[in-house]
Each structure stands twice: as C-alpha cells, then as structure tokens.
Amino acid sequence: GQQVMQIPQYQHVQEGEDFTTYCNSSTTLSNIQWYKQRPGGHPVFLIQLVKSGEVKKQKRLTFQFGEAKKNSSLHITATQTTDVGTYFCAGRQGGYQKVTFGIGTKLQVIP
Amino acid sequence: DGGITQSPKYLFRKEGQNVTLSCEQNLNHDAMYWYRQDPGQGLRLIYYSQIVNDFQKGDIAEGYSVSREKKESFPLTVTSAQKNPTAFYLCASSSTSTGAGYEQYFGPGTRLTVT
Numbered sequence: 043g044q045q046v047m048q049i050p051q052y053q054h055v056q057e058g059e060d061f062t063t064y065c066n067s068s069t070t071l072s073n074i075q076w077y078k079q080r081p082g083g084h085p086v087f088l089i090q091l092v093k094s095g096e097v098k099k100q101k102r103l104t105f106q107f108g109e110a111k112k113n114s115s116l117h118i119t120a121t122q123t124t125d126v127g128t129y130f131c132a133g134r135q136g137g138y139q140k141v142t143f144g145i146g147t148k149l150q151v152i153p
Numbered sequence: 154d155g156g157i158t159q160s161p162k163y164l165f166r167k168e169g170q171n172v173t174l175s176c177e178q179n180l181n182h183d184a185m186y187w188y189r190q191d192p193g194q195g196l197r198l199i200y201y202s203q204i205v206n207d208f209q210k211g212d213i214a215e216g217y218s219v220s221r222e223k224k225e226s227f228p229l230t231v232t233s234a235q236k237n238p239t240a241f242y243l244c245a246s247s248s249t250s251t252g253a254g255y256e257q258y259f260g261p262g263t264r265l266t267v268t
Binding site for chain 1: 184186188193194195196197198201203209211243245247249255256257258259260261262
C-alpha cells in the first residue's frame with residue numbers, strides 16, 4: 043500500500059532559526075496536504091499542493107511539491123513560539139478519497 | 154457555528170466492554186473518517202465513508218465497527234476485540250465535490266482510556 047515517510051520526527055530550534063520538514067511517498071501522488079496540530083489540539087488544514095513543482099507561501103511558511111509529485115517540504119523562516127506543534131503531510135493517490143498521513147514532525151521552539 | 158463535534162472529550166472504560174464514540178458534523182460533507190493517534194505513530198485511518206450507508210476499512214480496522222445511517226453522523230464502536238484500545242481518536246470530514254479542496258476538517262477528538 044501507499045506509504046508516506048516524513049522526517050525528521052522531532053526538531054528543536056532556537057526562536058528565529060529556520061525549520062524544514064520533508065515528506066516522501068512511495069507512489070506518485072495526485073496531491074499533498076499539510077496540517078498543523080498544536081499540543082493538546084486537533085489537526086488543522088494548512089494547504090494543498092496539486093501541480094508538479096508547485097510552490098506556495100503563507101507568510102513565513104513555504105510549501106513545495108516535487109517535480110515527480112512524490113515528495114514535498116514545508117519550510118518555516120524565522121520560527122516563533124507560535125509555530126510549536128506537530129506538522130503532518132498527507133498524500134492522496136489517484137482519485138481515492140482517503141489520504142495517507144506521514145508520521146508528523148514535532149517542532150519545539152526554544153525562546 | 155459549523156464544524157465537527159466529538160463527545161465526550163475523555164472516556165474511561167473497563168477492559169472487555171464495547172464503547173461507542175460519537176462524531177457529528179454540520180458541514181454538509183459527504184465523506185467522514187476515523188483516525189487513531191498514538192504517540193510517535195501519526196494518524197492511522199480506521200474507517201472512512203464517502204456516502205450514507207457505505208463505508209470502507211482503513212489501515213487498522215480490526216476490532217472496530219462503524220455505521221453511517223445519516224450524513225451528519227459517523228459513530229465508531231471500539232469493541233472488546235481491539236487489543237490496544239487506549240488512544241486518541243479523531244473524526245474528520247471532507248467535501249467530495251469536484252473542484253473542492255478535499256481538505257479534512259477534524260473534530261476535537263476523544264481520548265479513550267481502557268483499563
């Protein structure tokens with residue numbers, strides 16, 4: 043079945059440093075989504091990437107979808123304490139309604 | 154106020170008992186999902202439903218059952234056959250309309266503890 047690998051599993055950064063999490067799929071994806079889960083909370087949708095090579099930005103967050111549509115990344119510039127949480131990628135294969143979530147990257151920001 | 158509700162937030166049960174977790178949405182979404190979250194394991198799909206009266210097994214369906222009698226509701230039963238039921242359970246829904254983003258909206262979750 044489809045597998046979505048995500049690294050790193052944990053990341054500690056000093057406030058102001060950059061952060062990147064990477065996602066790799068064993069199969070070509072039709073699209074990839076990113077979610078953020080704050081401590082004690084539930085996942086919240088951030089963005090969806092559909093096109094090969096697509097890059098989208100949300101303020102300090104930059105999302106990329108690989109040319110082969112098998113990998114993706116989320117980069118946060120100049121992290122803030124409000125960025126703390128776990129970031130998940132979720133890949134969709136073909137026309138299937140379900141997605142497969144990566145294991146998540148837990149980000150800790152040290153003030 | 155649109156969204157997904159799950160109740161209760163915390164649930165305690167004795168081993169050997171079945172327990173049903175509720176999930177209700179008023180987003181008019183056709184698709185609904187149940188995930189299980191354990192520390193260090195991300196989100197694992199238990200069951201999903203794309204339409205009323207139809208549902209499919211996810212990756213870890215053993216020991217669980219669902220029903221989808223109404224569009225708004227997708228209850229999950231954790232049976233006594235589930236070997237490790239203690240976990241955080243998340244319900245989600247999404248649109249299936251062509252052109253929709255298919256993003257999933259999650260409920261607040263139910264933390265189930267079985268002793």
